[in-house]
Amino acid sequence: MSVHRGREHWRSRFGFLMAAIGSAVGLGNMWRFSYLTAEHGGAAFVLLYVLMLFFIAVPILLAEMVIGRGAARGPVQALGFFGGRAWKSLGAVFVAAGFVIASYYSVIAGWTLRYTLEAIFIGFADDPVGHFTRISSGGEALAWHLIFMAGSLWIVANGVTGGIERTAVIVMPLLFLVVCGLAVYAATLPGAGPGYAYYLNAEDYFAIFSPAVLADAAGQAFFSLSLGMGAMLTYASYLERTTNLPLQSGMIAVADFAIAFIAGLVVFPLLFALGLAQDVSESTLGALFITLPKAFLELGLVGRAIGALFFAALVVGALTSLISLLEVVVASTIDIVDWDRRRATIVTGIAAAALGVPAAIHLPVLDAMDQVATHILLIGGGLALAVFTGWRMEDPESEVALGAGHYFWLPLWRRILRYAVPVVLGLLMLQSVPRTIANVIALFD
Numbered sequence: 001m002s003v004h005r006g007r008e009h010w011r012s013r014f015g016f017l018m019a020a021i022g023s024a025v026g027l028g029n030m031w032r033f034s035y036l037t038a039e040h041g042g043a044a045f046v047l048l049y050v051l052m053l054f055f056i057a058v059p060i061l062l063a064e065m066v067i068g069r070g071a072a073r074g075p076v077q078a079l080g081f082f083g084g085r086a087w088k089s090l091g092a093v094f095v096a097a098g099f100v101i102a103s104y105y106s107v108i109a110g111w112t113l114r115y116t117l118e119a120i121f122i123g124f125a126d127d128p129v130g131h132f133t134r135i136s137s138g139g140e141a142l143a144w145h146l147i148f149m150a151g152s153l154w155i156v157a158n159g160v161t162g163g164i165e166r167t168a169v170i171v172m173p174l175l176f177l178v179v180c181g182l183a184v185y186a187a188t189l190p191g192a193g194p195g196y197a198y199y200l201n202a203e204d205y206f207a208i209f210s211p212a213v214l215a216d217a218a219g220q221a222f223f224s225l226s227l228g229m230g231a232m233l234t235y236a237s238y239l240e241r242t243t244n245l246p247l248q249s250g251m252i253a254v255a256d257f258a259i260a261f262i263a264g265l266v267v268f269p270l271l272f273a274l275g276l277a278q279d280v281s282e283s284t285l286g287a288l289f290i291t292l293p294k295a296f297l298e299l300g301l302v303g304r305a306i307g308a309l310f311f312a313a314l315v316v317g318a319l320t321s322l323i324s325l326l327e328v329v330v331a332s333t334i335d336i337v338d339w340d341r342r343r344a345t346i347v348t349g350i351a352a353a354a355l356g357v358p359a360a361i362h363l364p365v366l367d368a369m370d371q372v373a374t375h376i377l378l379i380g381g382g383l384a385l386a387v388f389t390g391w392r393m394e395d396p397e398s399e400v401a402l403g404a405g406h407y408f409w410l411p412l413w414r415r416i417l418r419y420a421v422p423v424v425l426g427l428l429m430l431q432s433v434p435r436t437i438a439n440v441i442a443l444f445d
């Protein structure tokens, strides 16, 4: 079977790992994870999230890598390759999800870029609330969105090894160092203690056990690991068949959780030390872009430097994530219409940038896109992928075993995909889809 028709390969395993971690680590870790944890009362949510991450999301991560590497194609063709024509439509849904997420993700990424440059050159604004309101929607938000999108597209246009891998091997280790350094700094602040308590000691685990919180934990696990729309599938399609996929997926998941967790060790001590704890509990989409600058402002010149580093880390995370979202769309376009990479990048990039325009000029649109993407597209995509790998693929275990050997738990993995994932995600979707639709409608009232 000549599946690997001269397709580009990662230059090194480290390069793949950094690119995949780069995809996973992003706004999800340093913005979404903190605000969801705050919204759902702290430590108990963290625990729930870890359970979702390792029992539901990681098996799907492995499934995506198996499909991608096995077919050596983007999601549409890969699902067709293993499942026949009908399954190609699932790949098409993935590509559509890639468009949606990339477009609003780039808007938020644009905010982070602006905050970074402001911190460096002029300092944080005196009224963080007014500032966020001014910059988060409208013409300027649109301009920063377009700038960020253009930069990301430029990297994707340079190819898998020449653009994506080259960027990731440089910036990801830096990001890790910066985030760890910030956590150490936060620990030195007087009054940080209650922040750790809020983040790490759950009073009552059962109080938060609602379907809505479970759905948020699951949605976040998928979002953070870049699952449910073929991003990891696409990156794995550039792997050699000698790679140990379970090992890689384990390392990606651990690194992704570590960065989210360490980012929490920056955010919570900082907010509590500066008496901004009450802002945390009513956290919403924009909260971190308001409360963190408040904290940085109060810390004077040091705060400005720390803030610049924090937002720069967000920029880097967002950049390596956005390029993975765009790569799904670009790789599929190359597979299907046989354009060269440059042309595919320009055409799909213009489309994604245009789709981001409504999100950039009206904040509720952005919020709505995020809710629909995570609660419906990603969870639905993960569910469909589990069914596909569990029931439709003939022998996914053998593809795992290539490069890894026969792990004793392989049959268990298959069973998780067959039964556990569909049941858990199916039940969650039954109640979260109507609620998401209601939420989205309420946003526009």
Ligand code: TRP
Residues within 6 Å of the ligand: 023, 024, 025, 026, 027, 028, 029, 101, 222, 223, 224, 225, 226, 227, 228, 229, 231, 321, 322, 324, 325, 378
């Ligand atoms: N995982 C990234 C984050 O946490 C976002 C992201 C990149 C993503 N690629 C994705 C989310 C694919 C869902 C699907 O910020």
